[in-house]
Amino acid sequence: MQPKFVQFYLLILILAYPARGADWRAMPYEFYTGIGTTSYFGDIGGSADENTWYGLKDLDIFRSRPGIIAGLRHFPSDYFGVSGSLALGWLSGDDTGGRNEVRGYVFNTIIFEPLARIEFFPVRDKMLLRGVNRQGLVRNYGTFSAYLFAGAGAVIYHVMPNDNLRDRQERDNIEHGMVTMVLPVGAGAKLGISNRIDIGFEIGGRYALNDYLDGFTSPFASSNDIYYLTTVQIIYRLPGLGLGDI
Numbered sequence: 001m002q003p004k005f006v007q008f009y010l011l012i013l014i015l016a017y018p019a020r021g022a023d024w025r026a027m028p029y030e031f032y033t034g035i036g037t038t039s040y041f042g043d044i045g046g047s048a049d050e051n052t053w054y055g056l057k058d059l060d061i062f063r064s065r066p067g068i069i070a071g072l073r074h075f076p077s078d079y080f081g082v083s084g085s086l087a088l089g090w091l092s093g094d095d096t097g098g099r100n101e102v103r104g105y106v107f108n109t110i111i112f113e114p115l116a117r118i119e120f121f122p123v124r125d126k127m128l129l130r131g132v133n134r135q136g137l138v139r140n141y142g143t144f145s146a147y148l149f150a151g152a153g154a155v156i157y158h159v160m161p162n163d164n165l166r167d168r169q170e171r172d173n174i175e176h177g178m179v180t181m182v183l184p185v186g187a188g189a190k191l192g193i194s195n196r197i198d199i200g201f202e203i204g205g206r207y208a209l210n211d212y213l214d215g216f217t218s219p220f221a222s223s224n225d226i227y228y229l230t231t232v233q234i235i236y237r238l239p240g241l242g243l244g245d246i
Contacts, residue, residue, distance in 0.1 A: 028074055028075045028076075029072065029073065029074055029075075029237070029238040029239075030072070030073040030075075030198075030235050030236065030237050030238065031070075031071075031072055031073075031235070031236045031238060032069075032070070032071055032072075032073065032085075032200060032233045032234065032235040032236070033068075033069065033070040033071075033233065033234055034068070034069050034070075034200065034202070034231035034232055034233030034234065035066070035067070035068050035069075035231060035232065036066075036067055036068075036069075036229065036230045036231030036232055037064040037065065037066060037067060037229075037230050038064065038065050038066070038067040038089040038090060038091055038111075038227055038228065038229050038230075039063075039064050039227060039228045039230070040063065040091040040092065040093050040213070040214070040225070040226075040227045041225070041226040041227065041228075042093060042211070042213060042214045042225040042226070042227075043211065043214060043216055043217060043218040043221050043225070044093035044094070044095055044100075044105045044106070044107055044165075044214045044216060045063060045093040045094050045095060045098050063092045063093060063094055064092075065089060065090035065091060065092050065108075066089065066090060067087060067088065067089030067090070067229050067230075067231065068087065068088050068089070068231075069085055069086070069087040069088075069229065069231050069233070070085065070086055070087075071083055071084055071085030071086065071115075072084055072085075073119070078121075078124055079120060079121050079122070079124060080118065080119065080120060080121070081118075081119040081121065081147070082116075082117070082118055082119070083115075083116070083117050083118075083119055083149070083151075084114075084115065084116050084117075085113075085114070085115045085117075086112075086113070086114050086115075087111075087112070087113040087115070087229060088110075088111070088112055088113075089110075089111050089113070089229060090108060090109065090110055090111070091107075091108070091109040091111060091157075091213060091214070091227055092107065092108045092109070093105075093106070093107055093214055094106045103164060103168075104162070104164040105161070105162065105164055105165040105168070105216065106161070106162040106164070106165065107159055107160065107161050107162070107165055107214045107215050107216070108159075108160045109157050109158065109159045109160065109213055109214065109215070110157065110158045110160075111155050111156070111157045111213070111227075112155070112156045112157075113153060113154070113155045113156075113182065113206070113229075114153055114154055115151055115152070115153030115182075115184055116151050116152060116153060117149045117150060117151025117152075117153075117184060118149065118150060118151060119147045119148070119149040120147060120148050120149070121145055121146070121147045122146060122147070122148075123144065123145055123146040123147075124145050125143040125144075125145055125192065126143060126144045126145070127142070127143060128142030128143060128144055128192075142191070142192060142193070143190075143191070143192035143198075144189070144190070144191055144192070145189065145190040145192075145198075146187070146188070146189045146190075147187065147188050147189075147190075148186070148187050149184070149185070149186055149187070149188070149204065150183075150184065150185045151183075151184050152181065152182075152183055152184075153181070153182050153184060154179055154180065154181055154182065155179065155180060155181075155182045155206070155208065155213070156178060156179045157178060157179070157180075157213055158178060159212075159213070159214065159215035161215050161216075165215060165216060168216065169215060169216070174212075174215070174216065174217070176210065176212035176215070177210075177212075180208050180209050180210040180212075180213075181208075181209040182206040182207060182208050182209070183206070183207045183209070184204050184205065184206050184207075185204065185205055185207075186202060186203050186204025186205060187202070187203060187204075188200055188201060188202035188203070188204075189201050189202075190235060195237070196236060196237045197234070197235065197236060197237070198234075198235035198236075198237070199232070199233070199234065199235070200231075200232070200233035200234075200235050201231070201232055201233070202229075202230070202231050202233060203228060203229075203230045203231075204228065204229055204230075205226055205227070205228050206226065206227050206228070206229065207224065207226055208224050208225045208226065208227075209224060210224060210225075211223075211224045211225055212225070213225040213227070
């Protein structure tokens with residue numbers, strides 16, 4: 001065998017070594033953490049004309065900001081999971097180059113987001129590659145999963161407006177709280193590289209139940225603020241807790 005292939009195979013063995021062959025009943029929990037970007041869709045910024053291509057032209061890559069997430073997932077069955085997560089991120093918007101450039105509004109918002117959600121796995125741990133370790137146990141070195149999710153949560157936020165936006169807030173006496181509910185919907189995929197470790201990708205939109213994540217609401221607004229969190233994740237499968245483990 002080629003040396004590079006041997007090194008790759010040994011790396012897979014090392015990653016898989018702590019695990020024992022098991023199905024979801026033996027390892028029904030997953031801890032995940034990830035890093036990615038947040039993208040904002042609201043009343044500040046956006047495309048330069050009314051034709052937004054169903055919102056795609058409102059996406060400003062240069063105003064995307066970092067976001068991080070961590071959570072715990074439980075599988076009560078083969079095809080369904082329940083998950084709780086915490087996320088921290090930033091939102092940003094700028095009227096420059098948009099339909100309302102003359103206003104000159106700019107904002108940055110820090111968000112903290114606790115969520116609970118239900119996940120449906122139409123594809124769960126589909127086998128891509130199998131192997132045998134030094135102890136003769138079968139290892140699932142390559143698996144693929146895909147899922148959809150929806151849920152409910154909250155977002156705690158702090159808005160930092162520029163001078164133009166702050167003047168508008170004072171003139172219109174715009175007051176808002178620092179917390180609101182959000183409704184998340186999204187999809188994700190996981191690639192298993194050992195019996196314990198997966199690499200994941202997830203994108204999810206959050207629909208806020210107020211219109212003040214940017215510190216401003218327009219009289220012409222047709223919906224509340226929306227933001228997306230897109231992350232690449234490391235997922236670690238945890239063994240189930242039996243009575244003897246408590």
